[in-house]
Amino acid sequence: MKRQRKAVALISGGLDSMLAAKLVKEQGVEVEGINFFTGFCVEGHTQAIRHSKRDKIKRNNALWAAEQIGIKLHIVEVIEEYKDIVINPKHGYGANLNPCLDCKGFMVAKALEWMHQHDFDFIVTGEVIGQRPMSQRAETMPIIAKESGADDRLVRPLSAKLLPPTLPETEGWIDREKLRSLSGRSRKPQIAMAKDYGYLDFAQPAGGCCFLTDEKYADKLRDLWQARGDRDYEFDDIMLLKIGRHLRPKPHFKMIISRDAGETRFLHGYRKQFISLYPTSHKGPLCLIDGAIKAEDLPLASSIVARYSQGRDAEEVTINIRFPNLHEQELNISPLSPKEVQRDWIL
Numbered sequence: 001m002k003r004q005r006k007a008v009a010l011i012s013g014g015l016d017s018m019l020a021a022k023l024v025k026e027q028g029v030e031v032e033g034i035n036f037f038t039g040f041c042v043e044g045h046t047q048a049i050r051h052s053k054r055d056k057i058k059r060n061n062a063l064w065a066a067e068q069i070g071i072k073l074h075i076v077e078v079i080e081e082y083k084d085i086v087i088n089p090k091h092g093y094g095a096n097l098n099p100c101l102d103c104k105g106f107m108v109a110k111a112l113e114w115m116h117q118h119d120f121d122f123i124v125t126g127e128v129i130g131q132r133p134m135s136q137r138a139e140t141m142p143i144i145a146k147e148s149g150a151d152d153r154l155v156r157p158l159s160a161k162l163l164p165p166t167l168p169e170t171e172g173w174i175d176r177e178k179l180r181s182l183s184g185r186s187r188k189p190q191i192a193m194a195k196d197y198g199y200l201d202f203a204q205p206a207g208g209c210c211f212l213t214d215e216k217y218a219d220k221l222r223d224l225w226q227a228r229g230d231r232d233y234e235f236d237d238i239m240l241l242k243i244g245r246h247l248r249p250k251p252h253f254k255m256i257i258s259r260d261a262g263e264t265r266f267l268h269g270y271r272k273q274f275i276s277l278y279p280t281s282h283k284g285p286l287c288l289i290d291g292a293i294k295a296e297d298l299p300l301a302s303s304i305v306a307r308y309s310q311g312r313d314a315e316e317v318t319i320n321i322r323f324p325n326l327h328e329q330e331l332n333i334s335p336l337s338p339k340e341v342q343r344d345w346i347l
Contacts, residue, residue, distance in 0.1 A: 277322075
């Protein structure tokens with residue numbers, strides 16, 4: 001009897017990877033999804049934390065997409081392994097700190113490892129020629145296949161007819177004629193395909209799925225590296241860069257100020273690791289101090305926190321200053337005016 005072939009599909013949670021997996025699955029191939037968690041993923045974090053976004057749907061789009069297709073999804077944490085891709089990308093960065101070409105190669109290489117470990121036959125991705133300026137070009141797609149080691153076991157169903165035939169096609173595991181020839185940045189063909197399959201609710205692609213593509217986030221990460229004097233980071237660092245207002249009034253310390261009650265609750269969990277400031281005479285934000293703040297800097301930091309509190313128009317606001325060793329002190333301070341908060345402080 002002919003053995004049923006098995007494919008592992010990279011599932012980001014976006015529409016393209018969802019459709020690519022569906023195209024292969026409907027040809028009788030057993031498909032399972034894999035999603036790699038780098039820590040820089042956009043979905044779920046700010047929506048779950050920020051009080052202002054409490055009405056938005058809270059879901060992991062990769063899990064949701066896999067459920068729509070009817071496949072099993074494996075979520076694999078790669079935070080430490082992924083560091084070298086972010087810090088030292090062989091092919092450089094995109095418009096911000098997005099190492100897209102190295103990232104895609106890394107993801108495919110990890111999927112290849114999983115494929116061999118679980119006796120699967122080939123890999124499926126949702127890449128479309130011309131859709132992304134760095135990683136999804138006709139000249140870069142062969143680089144991903146070669147450097148990842150996947151070679152002709154890497155299938156891009158949405159653009160397959162515009163690419164050389166892969167092993168699954170030449171061996172008859174899948175029918176090339178049932179694959180697509182999409183190219184370019186327009187999503188209209190994918191949206192039409194989704195409607196044909198009955199998928200009316202899916203993640204929108206605008207902005208990508210990675211914080212490293214976001215200019216403001218990239219600026220904050222660069223600032224972190226510059227302030228610390230090296231290009232390393234921990235998981236807590238990359239999570240905190242997603243939350244709150246970030247201000248650097250002095251080169252040696254940064255302030256992370258919550259914007260709503262949800263962010264205040266989230267930052268509260270870090271009070272044992274950072275000096276924190278909180279207004280007690282008026283309602284206001286929680287602030288974490290990242291860096292080696294000096295005693296003479298505390299009045300400035302306190303007046304900035306007071307500016308973002310409900311006592312911003314008061315003559316004086318009482319700020320509680322709590323140190324990681326549980327020592328506390330209070331400071332009565334006049335809030336800075338909006339004009340006194342310098343633009344170059346804001347990251």
